[in-house]
Amino acid sequence: MIRRIARGNDEGSIVMAMLAIVVVTGLLTPGLATILSSHLAARHDVAFESALSGAERGLDELVAQAKANPTATAFSPITGTAGTGTTYSASATAVSGGWLVDATGTATNAGHTVTRHIQATVSIGDLLSVPLFGKTGLDLGTTGASAVDRYDSNLSSDVCTTSGTPASMSDSDTRMCTHAAQPFGAAVTDGPLTMRYADLSSMSGVSVFNAPAPGFIDPDATGRCAGDSTVQTVCGTQIATHHERLDFPLSSVCSQGIGAGTMAYTGTTALAANAVYSFTDVTMNATAIANLMNIPGSQIIICFNGALTIPAGLSLNSTLKCSPVTNPSCAPSRYNPRPPSTLLLISTSGGASNPSVNLGAGSGSETSLSAVIYAPNADCTSNGHVDVYGLLVCGSVTAHSGVDVHYDTEIDQLSTTAGFDRPVTVSGWREQ
Numbered sequence: 001m002i003r004r005i006a007r008g009n010d011e012g013s014i015v016m017a018m019l020a021i022v023v024v025t026g027l028l029t030p031g032l033a034t035i036l037s038s039h040l041a042a043r044h045d046v047a048f049e050s051a052l053s054g055a056e057r058g059l060d061e062l063v064a065q066a067k068a069n070p071t072a073t074a075f076s077p078i079t080g081t082a083g084t085g086t087t088y089s090a091s092a093t094a095v096s097g098g099w100l101v102d103a104t105g106t107a108t109n110a111g112h113t114v115t116r117h118i119q120a121t122v123s124i125g126d127l128l129s130v131p132l133f134g135k136t137g138l139d140l141g142t143t144g145a146s147a148v149d150r151y152d153s154n155l156s157s158d159v160c161t162t163s164g165t166p167a168s169m170s171d172s173d174t175r176m177c178t179h180a181a182q183p184f185g186a187a188v189t190d191g192p193l194t195m196r197y198a199d200l201s202s203m204s205g206v207s208v209f210n211a212p213a214p215g216f217i218d219p220d221a222t223g224r225c226a227g228d229s230t231v232q233t234v235c236g237t238q239i240a241t242h243h244e245r246l247d248f249p250l251s252s253v254c255s256q257g258i259g260a261g262t263m264a265y266t267g268t269t270a271l272a273a274n275a276v277y278s279f280t281d282v283t284m285n286a287t288a289i290a291n292l293m294n295i296p297g298s299q300i301i302i303c304f305n306g307a308l309t310i311p312a313g314l315s316l317n318s319t320l321k322c323s324p325v326t327n328p329s330c331a332p333s334r335y336n337p338r339p340p341s342t343l344l345l346i347s348t349s350g351g352a353s354n355p356s357v358n359l360g361a362g363s364g365s366e367t368s369l370s371a372v373i374y375a376p377n378a379d380c381t382s383n384g385h386v387d388v389y390g391l392l393v394c395g396s397v398t399a400h401s402g403v404d405v406h407y408d409t410e411i412d413q414l415s416t417t418a419g420f421d422r423p424v425t426v427s428g429w430r431e432q
Helices: 008-068 197-202 229-233 409-417
Strands: 078-081 086-095 098-109 112-124 132-134 147-151 186-189 192-194 205-208 239-241 275-279 300-304 307-311 318-322 334-337 343-347 356-361 367-382 386-398 403-408 424-431
Touching (some): 008 112
Parallel strands (some): 186 205
Antiparallel strands (some): 078 086, 112 424
């Protein structure tokens, strides 16, 4: 007799097992999808960051080339690797005042590839192209007149009043009779700006660098407009603002100066022309540069690591334009500035010794001098109104009675003849 085996219980178990599998599978599938998605996102993120790092490395390498050779007429494209799976390339296209650098980085991580493309503008500046600069502040006061105009001493160094009447460089608030093609120059600061609104028309432009980005608080961004309420109102419009800094490094021209920077100079003896001197404190007068008139086209470079003092009432580094002795209509005598490139006054201090430049020390009467004053870490102050025929670059400028800077375009040549570097700045970083 054949015995039948009941299977009812087994069939029910199979159904339950199948149901359990379906439920577990339903639960695991979203989890597995999430894990897979996270894994893919992680691979993308790694490749995304690596690609940017590669692009920035290419950008940095071309910027380094520009800093090493700022006068180059072209830069060859570069390629390279930045770690496992990351490559980069960069090229530079000449634009006005510098280069447009285009860099690309490509990164592959676990078979996932990302490419990122960035650009930035590399500007090649000229340390001696800004006539008036105060790094930590530019305070021209709110009472005395200030101006920045431009001329070419190869054409004319004749001085006039603001109305155009012939004048002497010793007169207050003068203008050059014959202006350069660009008649006015710029005043710039990385810090607070104080000036009269009325003087904006006597400058080609006034710029505030190191200004904070709108809507952000940055204690290190010191650039701003202060003083005159109208000046504050036009800050960012008539007065240009920039977020980057404008830096002026020390010049290397003083490294072999006579005196080795260990003694003071009081101006009691005449300095030989066509030489470089290096002192601690310096007091300038007519005796100091008397030999400049003996050799046509001669130059004296005076470097200092302490204080520079220009006594009040001087017309330093001048030449006689006309005299009543030879021209009865010329009374009193009139003086023109010698080319400013004949007298360079350069601070070598890194700032630790609190260097200073005192213009018009003493009575507070009008002071004028023809010189290139390059003191990027010095506090420059004036006592009374000052006319500088040349250039004034300082750590700070305080001229409450006003200052006029008359920039000679021949100063441009000193960037290649007197050991002044050309600054390289990077701005406008953007991802394409």
